Amino acid sequence: MTEDEFTAYQSLSEETEDHRWAFGTGFTDPLEGIDASVPPGVDAQALGAYCLMLGDDALIYSHRLQQWMTRMPELEEETALANVALDLLGQARMLLARAGLAEGAGRQEDQLAFFRDEHEFRNVLLAERQDADFAELAGRLLIFSAWRLALFGRLAASADPVLAAIAAKSVQELAYHRDYAAQWVIRLGDGTPLSHGKMQAALGAIWPLVAELFQPDPVTAALPAVAADPAGVRAEVDAVLDTVLAAATLERPDVAPLARVAGRSGRDGVHTEAFGYLLAELQSVARAHPDATW
């Protein structure tokens, strides 16, 4: 690590008094005290857009997980999933804050999370999908965390020291999320005929959204040393999924990818119908009471 990266990483790893953050409680900037200047030769607007993509993935996925709260089959599982949701929310905070600083228009994480409309969100469609049952929850989390872990493993060597530090911190969280989801996919797939059937059906329902994860996009292409090429992690993610599916006695679904809308999808701000409802729930308090604190 260079000295810049080391300092950024240390600042992120330090214990803070900011664990009990919630909207309106006057929290501090998650990147406070970090040198947020954009390295020379890096397109700051593209860097902002890229952090927004990764931050939106985490923010929206975290909200979908939060919707499982009070609905999980066991108290222990509910806490486990709440931990995952909180990890992703933490990643979203840092990435949205980084996005705001890089684009330089004075937008902070709250404005980005609560005061953008549907078409301005850049998350992949897999993040916004609503789980129909527990098997879909496990399968979707496995695919998402395996993909995100592969991406962030590469981003830990990003030319932007702040993004590299955020990625390095997130990798350990994501490794646990992937492990948690894999345990359940194997348990259900290699369980009873009923659980096997439900797990296989869940994979079939989710799989049309997998292709988008590896779709090249212009923002990533504009940041050669900073961003991780999504197409480049496909082999690594496939290998992980194949290993888990084999242990779970499950078949890789043979289904066509979800059709893009005039060549566009989540990364271009084109979302599914369910997304509007999710966003309304996520943003309603902040929009009813703008700038409120308590």
Added chain:
Amino acid sequence: MTEPQVRSGWPLYEVFLRGKRGLNHVHVGSLHAADPQMALRHARDLYTRRNEGVSIWVVAARDITASSPDEKDPFFAPSGDKIYRHPTFYEIPDDVPHM
């Protein structure tokens, strides 16, 4: 063949945590899980959220043999008045921790 256990039948596990190197594992609570591997993960999620541990043990509660409250007196009372068993005749140096 009997039906597999339903979720309400998940057995109880006792959780022991070691806070840092050099200390003992200490009992911190219990949880429900389908098997030991799941119990270990649940323990991580329930009992180490605030960075409490470096090592976790889980033990199925049914595997613990405990002394009975009914036998409390014959078990423990006889040692109460045998003060010569207590090493009270030397001083513990200040820099010996955890005694």
